[in-house]
Amino acid sequence: MAKIIALDYGKKRTGIAATDELQIIASGLTTVDTKQLFDFLKDYLSKNQVESIVLGEPKKLDGTDTHSSEDVRKLKDKLGTTFGLPVHMVDERFTSKMAFQTMIDSGLKKKQRQNKALVDEISATIILQSYLETKR
Structure with a gap:
């Protein structure tokens, strides 16, 4: 099976998440400057088998x-x-709030929770997990 990737698009940054090859688990991958999104995706897709976005x-x-x-x-x-x-x-309403709550629940300090790139990456993971659940 091929991976599925998810994007939480923003004008400045885009959070990216990916599944494992069995499409069971969604994991945060990274956050990239949106201007570099297509370069990142070209590189990622050349190294990984991906079936959809x-x-x-x-x-x-x-x-x-x-x-x-x-x-x-x-x-x-x-x-x-x-x-x-x-x-x-996939509807992304509340993903940023859910991402922020996930950061609190995992014990991240206030300074770490201010990292907007991490919020975007976690949001992409939530979007992907939501997609996987509706696909099952």
Whole structure:
């Protein structure tokens, strides 16, 4: 089986997570500067077998689009065209709050919890785990 990767897209940073080859566990991979996202993905995909990409879909509490929804839709199209992989959208409401709570629950100090790159990576992991659960 091939891995699945997930992206928590942001204008500055993008959190990235990946499954194991059996697609059982989602793990945080890294956070990259969004300007370097495609370079990172090209390198990662050249070294790893990946079957699809999961992309966090930003929504307001009432389910309507956010200010970044259009950017994410454009990214979805560009990812599919560039890499020839299916791109699945997953509702990302509350993932940042869940990531922050995960950091608290795991005992990270306040200074460590201020690391926004880590929040993005954990958010990507939550998005990917959510996708895996709906896929089962």
